[in-house]
Amino acid sequence: MTSAQTPTSATAAGQRPTALVWFRDDLRVRDHPALRAALAHGPTVALYVLDEESPGIRPLGGAARWWLHHALADLAASLERLGVPLVLRRGAAAAIVPDVAAQWRADYVVWNRRYGGPERRADTAVKSLVRRAGRQAESFQASLLHEPWDVTTQQGGPYKVFTPFWKELSARDHRHPLPAPRRQREAPEPAAPGDSLEDWGLTPRGPDWSGPLAEAWTPGEEAGLALLKDFLGPDTAGTAVAEYPEARDLPGRPGTSRLSPYLRWGHVSPFQVWHAVADRRRAAPEGSAVFASELGWREFAWHTLFHHADLASVNLRREFDAYPWWLPSGGRSRVKHDAGRGRPREASPAVVRGDAEANRLLEAWRRGRTGFPLVDAGQRELWATGWMHNRVRMVSASLLVKNLGIHWRLGERWFWDTLVDADTASNPFNWQWVAGSGADAAPFFRIFNPVTQEKKFDPDGSYVRAWVPEYGTDAYPQPCVDLAESRADALEAYRELGRGS
Ligand code: FAD
Numbered sequence: 242m243t244s245a246q247t248p249t250s251a252t253a254a255g256q257r258p259t260a261l262v263w264f265r266d267d268l269r270v271r272d273h274p275a276l277r278a279a280l281a282h283g284p285t286v287a288l289y290v291l292d293e294e295s296p297g298i299r300p301l302g303g304a305a306r307w308w309l310h311h312a313l314a315d316l317a318a319s320l321e322r323l324g325v326p327l328v329l330r331r332g333a334a335a336a337i338v339p340d341v342a343a344q345w346r347a348d349y350v351v352w353n354r355r356y357g358g359p360e361r362r363a364d365t366a367v368k369s370l371v372r373r374a375g376r377q378a379e380s381f382q383a384s385l386l387h388e389p390w391d392v393t394t395q396q397g398g399p400y401k402v403f404t405p406f407w408k409e410l411s412a413r414d415h416r417h418p419l420p421a422p423r424r425q426r427e428a429p430e431p432a433a434p435g436d437s438l439e440d441w442g443l444t445p446r447g448p449d450w451s452g453p454l455a456e457a458w459t460p461g462e463e464a465g466l467a468l469l470k471d472f473l474g475p476d477t478a479g480t481a482v483a484e485y486p487e488a489r490d491l492p493g494r495p496g497t498s499r500l501s502p503y504l505r506w507g508h509v510s511p512f513q514v515w516h517a518v519a520d521r522r523r524a525a526p527e528g529s530a531v532f533a534s535e536l537g538w539r540e541f542a543w544h545t546l547f548h549h550a551d552l553a554s555v556n557l558r559r560e561f562d563a564y565p566w567w568l569p570s571g572g573r574s575r576v577k578h579d580a581g582r583g584r585p586r587e588a589s590p591a592v593v594r595g596d597a598e599a600n601r602l603l604e605a606w607r608r609g610r611t612g613f614p615l616v617d618a619g620q621r622e623l624w625a626t627g628w629m630h631n632r633v634r635m636v637s638a639s640l641l642v643k644n645l646g647i648h649w650r651l652g653e654r655w656f657w658d659t660l661v662d663a664d665t666a667s668n669p670f671n672w673q674w675v676a677g678s679g680a681d682a683a684p685f686f687r688i689f690n691p692v693t694q695e696k697k698f699d700p701d702g703s704y705v706r707a708w709v710p711e712y713g714t715d716a717y718p719q720p721c722v723d724l725a726e727s728r729a730d731a732l733e734a735y736r737e738l739g740r741g742s
Pocket of ligand 1: 498501504631634662663667672
């Protein structure tokens with residue numbers, strides 16, 4: 242019998258039963274049902290697993306790794322104040338979690354649920370291994386207001402359209418957030434210590450590009466709650482949430498909450514946001530409703546991912562499989578994408594480009610050198626700070642997939658690597674939304690014009706000036722594509738889809 246199979250003998254040995262709480266995308270101590278259940282059970286130890294081995298789990302991008310490093314340091318400090326040690330381990334969850342449970346002689350193993358396909362598979366495997374070893378395993382709802390299997394249409398299926406989904410979900414009661422737990426009186430007997438965070442090498446070295454990220458963000462629970470509090474302000478008019486319906490579209494103003502990475506990493510829970518916003522309904526009725534519905538889009542993205550685990554690689558509307566978006570030729574992804582669907586048909590040369598030109602355009606887009614100031618400002622903001630304003634994300638994504646004819650999956654991957662809020666649901670969901678291939682997506686013919694969008698949403702030019710200081714000088718590149726021509730080509734390619742070619 243291996244140690245992982247030995248039934249716990251904590252009680253037999255006269256100790257209080259020990260609990261193991263496994264942290265994942267819920268790096269906080271408040272409103273954490275699994276932590277609470279563990280502490281109620283007995284002396285508690287916490288675990289975080291850097292899992293880059295379980296099949297299908299997406300390795301984190303560079304900006305996310307930076308965030309995770311600081312988030313774990315923050316969590317370790319919060320847990321220490323509660324007397325709870327945090328063990329760090331690296332490897333496949335199914336190997337690590339049962340092993341740590343055995344080392345610490347935990348008879349109760351708990352976590353908050355995840356909703357991606359590979360993550361659920363890993364959790365199911367862990368649950369059965371833990372139980373097979375004679376320990377109790379339990380999971381809780383903490384990261385979404387709804388369980389995706391619990392909110393269904395009248396026909397019993399998943400929602401495909403946002404408005405009825407949100408109507409249903411926002412009419413429900415959502416539990417109040419749980420308070421911060423008290424310090425545990427008795428810590429478990431120390432066992433194997435685990436890895437050192439520094440040794441994981443999550444922060445960039447040679448070169449260290451994280452300076453502007455650190456200026457822009459403080460990862461962690463207190464910082465997230467402080468942002469929420471600032472955004473909602475006192476229970477009076479004139480707060481950011483009251484102005485949100487107009488200000489949220491202006492990238493030059495601090496008109497949105499900037500909570501996305503805090504929600505992504507679970508420093509702040511959707512229950513905390515939901516109830517905090519509900520408390521502002523009287524002072525800012527419209528603003529609080531619009532803001533709450535943005536939380537709804539996050540829920541809808543996860544709802545969609547739960548029902549379509551391959552959201553990052555497959556068009557939800559399969560007719561788009563025939564759209565001639567550019568992917569690197571011979572690339573693995575293209576082969577997989579086109580498998581069983583025959584060769585992509587010939588398309589107009591302005592939509593499908595040769596590799597050299599497409600690579601050049603993709604690189605210009607990534608680096609913020611497209612010659613469209615709003616897009617370039619956004620891409621540079623992203624590169625520097627790991628975040629981009631939502632309006633600019635939409636315009637920039639639209640330029641890539643519609644005017645440059647490059648596959649949304651390449652844009653999605655770039656965002657995955659560079660966003661601090663990169664999310665396995667929201668990122669592919671929104672890329673497919675912009676591309677037209679997604680759930681309740683923007684109609685394909687809605688092609689944002691980056692020039693008119695700039696005039697409308699950055700009227701005083703403050704956003705562009707902040708990120709593209711050379712705009713208006715000879716150093717700034719010419720537009721990399723003709724907007725009118727490329728738009729017409731994209732629409733023509735789309736019309737051909739309808740002809741079923
Ligand atoms: P606020 O306007 O203050 O909104 C509050 C919260 O609502 C956000 O923090 C976020 O959690 C949620 N939210 C708002 N809009 C959306 C949306 N369209 N979809 C899902 N949730 C939303 N958001 C991510 O969290 N992770 C991603 O990886 C991501 N990738 C995106 C890719 C593209 C191409 C686009 C167009 C949007 C993407 N978004 C993503 C959605 C949105 O841009 C960000 O959530 C938003 O900019 C975050 O800023 P904020 O916190 O100030 O938002």
